[in-house]
Each structure stands twice: as C-alpha cells, then as structure tokens.
Amino acid sequence: NAGVTQTPKFQVLKTGQSMTLQCAQDMNHNSMYWYRQDPGMGLRLIYYSASEGTTDKGEVPNGYNVSRLNKREFSLRLESAAPSQTSVYFCASSEVGGSSNEQFFGPGTRLTVL
Amino acid sequence: AQRVTQPEKLLSVFKGAPVELKCNYSYSGSPELFWYVQYSRQRLQLLLRHISRESIKGFTADLNKGETSFHLKKPFAQEEDSAMYYCALGSRLTFGTGTRLTIIP
Numbered sequence: 001n002a003g004v005t006q007t008p009k010f011q012v013l014k015t016g017q018s019m020t021l022q023c024a025q026d027m028n029h030n031s032m033y034w035y036r037q038d039p040g041m042g043l044r045l046i047y048y049s050a051s052e053g054t055t056d057k058g059e060v061p062n063g064y065n066v067s068r069l070n071k072r073e074f075s076l077r078l079e080s081a082a083p084s085q086t087s088v089y090f091c092a093s094s095e096v097g098g099s100s101n102e103q104f105f106g107p108g109t110r111l112t113v114l
Numbered sequence: 115a116q117r118v119t120q121p122e123k124l125l126s127v128f129k130g131a132p133v134e135l136k137c138n139y140s141y142s143g144s145p146e147l148f149w150y151v152q153y154s155r156q157r158l159q160l161l162l163r164h165i166s167r168e169s170i171k172g173f174t175a176d177l178n179k180g181e182t183s184f185h186l187k188k189p190f191a192q193e194e195d196s197a198m199y200y201c202a203l204g205s206r207l208t209f210g211t212g213t214r215l216t217i218i219p
Contacts, residue, residue, distance in 0.1 A: 033206065040123070042200060042209035043158075058206065090158065103207060105158040 001026050004106035006091050012112045013081045021076040021109050023091030031094045032074035033058075033103065034066060036087040043090060049074055050096075081113045116141045118203050120210035127191045128218045135186040135213050137175075137201030145203055147184040149175055152198040161186075161199070171195070191217045 007022045025032065030051045035043040035058075045058030049068040063085060065077045074093075078085060089109045094101040117140040127133050139145055149161040162170045164177045164184060175186045184201060196217045201210040 035207075035209075040211055042118075042120075042211040043207070044209070045206055048206055059208075101205075102160045102163070107157055 003027065004091055004093055004104050006089075006106040006109050008109060009107065010110050012114065013078075014114050015082060017081050017113075018077070018079050019081065019111075020078075021089055021091075021111075022073070023075065023106060024073045025091075025093040025104070026072065027093060027095075027104065028071070029093035029095050029104070030071070031096055031101075032068065033092040033094075034064075034074070034076045035090045035092065036060065036085075037090060037108070038087050046076065046089075081111075083113045085111065086113045087111060116203055116208050118201050118208055118210035120199075120201055120213050122213045123211070124214050124216070126216045126218055129193055130190050133186075133188040133191045133195065133215065135199050135201075135215065137184045137186065137210060139182050139184060139201075139203050141182075141203060145177070145179075145184075146205060147175075147177060148202045148207070149173070149184075149186050150200045150202055150209075152200070153194075154197070158200070193217045193219055 004025045033048040034046040037043045044060045047066040049055045052071045055066050067075045091106040092103040094103045119138045147164040151161040152158045173188045198212050198214050200212045
C-alpha cells in the first residue's frame, strides 16, 4: 500500500497562474484533508471532506477550491496563485472524521509562488 | 475558538536525560488531544493520542484538564528521538506550531 500520495512534489508558479494539487489514498478512508504548513505556524486546515461527495471549509480556505473526485482522490486548486500561498501543502486521510481516528499524511508538496 | 500552544520552538536535551515537550490548549468542552511526530525525511505520523492512554517509543502524555495541558514526556532521551513534534487538538486537528527536539549525543 502506498498510503497517501501527492503530486507534484515541487512546483514553482508565477503570480496569477493556476494549478491543481493532487492527492490519492488507497486505504479506503472516508475522510480527507488539506493542510498548509508555514514556518512558525504549524499546520493549518484548508479544506476537508468528511465523506465522498462532501467538502467543508477549514481554518484558511480563501484562495483555494477542492474537489472530492471519488473516495480515493481529493484535489486542491489554486485559481490565481499569490505569493502568500507559498507553502508546503499536506494531504491527509482518516477512516472517519472522529476523534479517535488517526490521520495519515502524504509526503507534501512544496509550492513557491513568485 | 480552539487553540494549541507549544511554547518552545527548539529544545535540546542530552542523551539519557528526561524530555518534556510542553503543550497547552484552549477548548470549551472535552478535548481530543494528539501528539504527531515528523522524523527527518519522513512523513508526519501519529505518536500517541490521549484517549488511548498508551506509551509509544517510551513517550507518555497525560491530559491535565485543570492546567489545560498535554505535555509529552520521556524519562530517558535517545538519539533517534530527534524530530519535529506537534501537539494537535480535535477531530480535524488544530496544530500547535511545533517543537524541534534535538538529542545531543
């Protein structure tokens, strides 16, 4: 099992460009999440999907959109990238969204917006 | 609003010495607390959760509701404990800013 996979690993964009970060999990998990990690700020939740067909905003959703394409895949889209979106992005999944359920993380995507 | 505070960005401890990583939280209600760890070149992974009351890799953490704390402790540090440690709260995980632990040989 690959667990949670993310593509690409690295990306450089110019301000105003768009791109989609891909995430897939092979653990048959219901819930999936997108976080961003910035120096000195820990990880912050951007969007999550409690189950296939549902998505909800997290702490920092502005400038992002998500799509839960199916149970396996959860993508994050930047329609018009800004330098403030330079960050490391992590996707995670869990069996369900409850408190006792461990979240499994992907390796991260390092995004730079110039 | 829920919040997690990890006051130490960096912590260096000699091998064999006790380790304590501090975590304080703000939450109205019954908190769900976790410690996640990221070793060099590895993914972020769960270390332990308060609901399990378990000891993983020699680490323990006790929830103190009176002090709103969930400090991570280990009696004797090992070199392989060097990593980034995050305290997290809730089912959708509000993370603290993390503590980088370095074990000095």
